[in-house]
Amino acid sequence: STQHNKDFLECLTDQYERTNSATDVIFTPNNTTYAFLMQSQNLRPTSTSPQRPRLIVTPFYESEIQAAIYCSKKVGIQIRVRSGGHDYEGLSYTSRIPFVIVDMRNFRSISIDSKEKTAWVQVGATLGQLYYTLARKSRTLAFTAGVCPTVGIGGHFSGGGYGMMSRRHALAVDHIIDAKLIDANGQILDRKSMGEDLFWAIRGGGGTSFGIVLAFKVELITVPETVTVFNVTRTLEQNATQLVHRWQYIADKVDENLLLRLFLNSDRSPITGNRTVAASFTTLFLGRVCDLLPLMEREFPELGLVEQDCIEMSWIESTLFFSGLQNQSLDVLLSRVPQTFYSPSYFKGKSDYVRQPIPINGLRGIWRFLSEEVANMGQLQFSPYGGVLSTISESETPFPHRAGNIFMIHYGVSWERAGNAELQRHLNWSRRLYSYMAPYVSQSPRAAYFNYRDLDLGMNNPGNTSYRQASVWGLRYFQNNFNRLVRVKTEVDPSNFFRNEQSIPPRATW
Ligand code: FDA
Secondary structure, eight states, rough: HHHHHHHHHHEEEEEEHHTTSSSSEEEOOOOOOOOHHHSSSHHHHHHHHHHHSOEOOOOHHHHHHHHHHHHHHHTEEEEEEEEOOOOOTTTTTOOSOOOOEEEOTTOEEEETTTTTTEEEEEEEEEHHHHHHHHHHHHHSSEOOSSSSOOBHHHHHHHHHHTTTHHOOOOOOGGGEEEEEOOOOOOOOOOOOHHHHHHHTTTTTTTTTTTTEEEEEEHHHHHSSHHHHHHHEEEEEGHHHHHHHHHHHHHTTOOOOOOEEEEEEEEHHHHHHTTTTEEEEEEEEESOOOOHHHHHHHHHHHOOOOGGOOEEEEEEHHHHHTTTTTTOOOOOGOOOOSOSSOSSBBBBEEEEESSOOOOHHHHHHHHHHHHHSGGGEEEEEEEOOOOOOGGGGGGTSOOOOOOTTTOOEEEEEEEOOOOHHHHHHHHHHHHHHHHHHGGGGGGOOOOOOOSSOOOGGGGOSSSSOHHHHHHHHHHHHHGHHHHHHHHHHHHOOTOOOSSSTTTOOGGGGGG
């Protein structure tokens, strides 16, 4: 495999010289930049993966990516593409077999057409950069996508993109109107030349499988000049159980301008000193406080929201608020390294969809999990659906979780101490909780959100994988859209050049 490296490096250098490309975009483990490029917020994938990338390429030009594809084929070494590097299982920067990383960080330009209300966004840009760039243009032009500003466009837009406006404006993928992609033959395609099947597949069918996306063109949305936010926390002593129970009956049904997201944390009670549970209702209302208060009084009076809890601000300020960056200057949105909560630590996430309210005793069981010492840094997020999300058909994009879902659950646990014992303890907690939840969540298949990637759901083989094996995880993420994704993959990449542990398999390998 040392020969592999040498061959790949030689091939790429040769290609770059021929096309007069700058060869200083190739980083081997001997470069100091390599270590910088390998830094990630989630230490779990790199701590358990035996392989390090043989080299990292950070292209500026399309031809440099085409050359990497060419050499990867020639030498037989796998490519992993990384945009923002936030993959939950680290699949953009770890692999079980020899690989190189094509890191898209230099493909990060954003061009906005305010008149047409569209934007071309390159994949290496982050959500924060997109929000920042929009805010610079206008107070009311915005986009609907995730909350954490350091998430990359490339991975995020490939798998869905849920955020605080999703009940009103749906997901990032619902607004993609064109794209630029390099396929397995090194050809550069746009919507017209790739055709509607492939264009459909890359809007939610997950990164990796269909090619390397260079940029997405999106339709922008319009938001009011002033929006209202609040974050109200209630402990068990303050009736959290009843409030969370009640929330399930309104969260997906209220006015679609209102998104009440729920965070459940384990916390130490200031009164008893014991571990307890705190429920935070984190909310965006696309309107003014004078309209929000009567709405809350009508729909969710139990919460006891008062005017003092609410803050009016611009939409861009709300993106700072939800990522814990309130009162900081907007420039903080441009950082590629998280500025809050997430100092590098070990992290495991999982997801579920809830179609019927969880009864009180079911919630009490969740509280017991959160009260365990191991869940010290554990958290559940309940993200409401409904609104516009349930008006879009399940087959419109590969993202299938539409009508009928009340909310999505995100289970997260992080920890700071290295070592296998700690790893197993936390994985075990997360799996026990997941198995406890089975009776309360969607079934046959038990659905999951692709962007909260979870390898516990099933994996491909390093080489070829049967349809049957891949459908174990594929049907959970994509439901009835999985078969169409397999058809598209078979057409555009029959040799399975672009692959990872959870990529769509071509039919040739059934
Ligand atoms: P990364 O670069 O790791 O890529 C993810 C996957 O896509 C990998 O398999 C990669 O190979 C592939 N890929 C990347 N770029 C590609 C390209 N150009 N072409 C083809 N394939 C490509 N989600 C959400 O919906 N709402 C939210 O609010 C959040 N919040 C959030 C916070 C934090 C802290 C994390 C870590 C994650 C989230 N997410 C989220 C989940 C997030 O949407 C998901 O992890 C995305 O895949 C991340 O995209 P990146 O480009 O950063 O990841």
